[in-house]
Amino acid sequence: MSEARPTAHVLLNPWARHADRFDPHRALRLLEERSVDAILVAPSSPGAFREAARQAVSAGVDFVFVAGGDGAMRLAAAELLHSSTALAPIPVGTANILARETGLPLRWDEAMEAHLSGQRVRMDTGQANGATFLLMAGVGWDAAIASRVTRRLKAKLGAGAYLLQAARTITRLHPRQMQLEVDGRDLASDWGLLVVSNTRLYGGLVEFTPGASAVDGMLDLCAAGPRRIGQGTALATRLALGRLREQDGLHFDRGREVSIKTPGIPVQVDGDVIGETPMQFTVAPHSLVVSVPAGPLPALLLDEAETGSVDDRSIV
Numbered sequence: 001m002s003e004a005r006p007t008a009h010v011l012l013n014p015w016a017r018h019a020d021r022f023d024p025h026r027a028l029r030l031l032e033e034r035s036v037d038a039i040l041v042a043p044s045s046p047g048a049f050r051e052a053a054r055q056a057v058s059a060g061v062d063f064v065f066v067a068g069g070d071g072a073m074r075l076a077a078a079e080l081l082h083s084s085t086a087l088a089p090i091p092v093g094t095a096n097i098l099a100r101e102t103g104l105p106l107r108w109d110e111a112m113e114a115h116l117s118g119q120r121v122r123m124d125t126g127q128a129n130g131a132t133f134l135l136m137a138g139v140g141w142d143a144a145i146a147s148r149v150t151r152r153l154k155a156k157l158g159a160g161a162y163l164l165q166a167a168r169t170i171t172r173l174h175p176r177q178m179q180l181e182v183d184g185r186d187l188a189s190d191w192g193l194l195v196v197s198n199t200r201l202y203g204g205l206v207e208f209t210p211g212a213s214a215v216d217g218m219l220d221l222c223a224a225g226p227r228r229i230g231q232g233t234a235l236a237t238r239l240a241l242g243r244l245r246e247q248d249g250l251h252f253d254r255g256r257e258v259s260i261k262t263p264g265i266p267v268q269v270d271g272d273v274i275g276e277t278p279m280q281f282t283v284a285p286h287s288l289v290v291s292v293p294a295g296p297l298p299a300l301l302l303d304e305a306e307t308g309s310v311d312d313r314s315i316v
Contacts, residue, residue, distance in 0.1 A: 006063070008038040008088075009056040011049065011076060013068030018092040022067045022108050027090075030109070034116050038065075046075055053079035061085055063291060065115070067108065069093015070135060074270045077125060078132035081287045088115045088291040095271070097135050101199050101214075101300050102292045114293040121301050122286040123214040126198045126269070129279050133269035134288075136202065136209075137281055139194040140176075141224075143266035143273050175225045179262045182221060183255035193224040196258050196281045199300055209252070215303040217285035221253040257282050 010027055013019060024040050031038040043049040053076040056064045066076045067090040080087055090108050091099035104111045126133045138146065175190040195202060197209040197220040209220035258281040265277040292301065 006036045007059070007061040008036050008063040008065055009052070009059075009061050010038055010040045010065040010067065010090075011052050011056075011072070012040065012042045013049065013066070013072040013093075014042055016068040016072065016092045017094045019067070022090065022092045024067075026109070027065070027067075027112060030112055030116070036063075036116075049075045050079050053077075056080075057083045057085050063088045063115070065090050065112070067092050070095060070097050070270045071272050073098050074132060074134055074272070077134055077288055080289070081125065081132065081284065084289060086120045086289040086291045088112075097199070097201050097270075098290075101135075101201055101298065102290065103298045104293060115291045118291050118293045120289050121215070121292055121297065123288050123290050123301060124198055124217060125284045125287045126196065126219060127282045127284055128196075128267060128269050128274065131269055131274050133198065135199045135270045136195055136197040137267060137269045139196070139260060139267050139277065139279070140178075140191065140265050141193040142195060143268040146268045146271060146273055176265075177262065178260060178265065180223070181257075181259045181261075182253050183257055185255075187223070187251070187253065189223075189225055189251075191223050191225045193222075194258075194260070195222045196220075197222070198283070212300070213303050214300050215286065217283055218254050218256060219258060219281060219283050221251075221255070221258060223251040223253070225251075 008031060010024065010031075012022065012024055028038055028040060041052045043052045049072060053064055057079060063086050064076055064080060065088045066072050069091075070093060072093065073087065073089055077087055089096075089099050089102070089104060090111050091104060091106050092108055096106060099106060099111065104114055126137060128137050175192040178188065178191045178194070180187040180189070180191065180194070195208045197212045198214050200207045200210055200212045202208045208222040212220040260277045260279055263276065263278055267274055267276060267279055292298075
């Protein structure tokens with residue numbers, strides 16, 4: 001009896017920054033050449049995108065290739081949680097942070113080839129009042145800055161649009177009293193920016209949480225609260241250069257649950273503004289299967305305490 005052919009759905013976000021570089025017909029031919037049964041879906045809205053991912057799980061497909069940016073990955077991942085269907089990122093978005101973090105090539109065709117001969121890994125995901133995120137959540141200045149980045153500026157500068165807007169805005173923003181708890185520990189203080197991370201790269205350029213692991217069942221926290229005149233400017237400069245340090249008014253922490261009880265502070269996850277505090281951030285350990293290239297795993301996906309997080313199944 002012949003072995004069943006692998007199955008896949010290819011989800012295309014037509015509004016992704018570099019969607020025009022993705023050739024869906026060539027992608028389907030590549031999959032057919034590797035004996036993968038695949039269909040293409042181009043959802044017309046975020047809700048339709050999630051529904052398409054939900055249907056892929058219901059159909060029991062092996063892989064969901066998502067051609068888009070990190071926002072599209074987040075939408076699909078929310079429906080793939082706790083299933084055996086693997087998220088296979090095809091980076092045609094703005095920053096493509098998940099692809100960078102997992103060692104994928106940034107050319108869409110090379111990324112697809114890497115998936116076809118790759119491996120599957122279970123990674124953690126974050127939850128912000130029930131909203132799934134793969135990378136990180138930003139509270140305060142971060143979300144305020146993200147809300148000011150226009151689609152036009154994003155299309156022109158890519159990830160640099162966020163850093164440019166940060167440099168323009170951060171010196172005019174002020175810390176405010178936040179009721180913050182990490183695993184029940186009181187960290188209330190005057191904070192301006194909180195980054196709650198499952199991964200390391202912020203905006204694809206800066207590491208707020210360089211020691212973060214996406215397989216350790218923990219969230220990493222970086223809280224910023226410049227106290228002195230000029231400290232905000234110094235923070236903006238170091239942010240642009242990627243040289244953050246605790247002396248710049250930063251606090252680093254780690255935990256399984258981060259709670260902010262103060263109301264009215266904007267929140268973004270993976271670049272999408274989702275609302276305001278109060279909000280609770282939690283981690284869902286090993287809740288998502290993600291496809292990554294073959295070979296040694298990147299540091300983000302290594303956890304010495306875990307031995308069963310890698311699934312060696314590849315497409316071919």
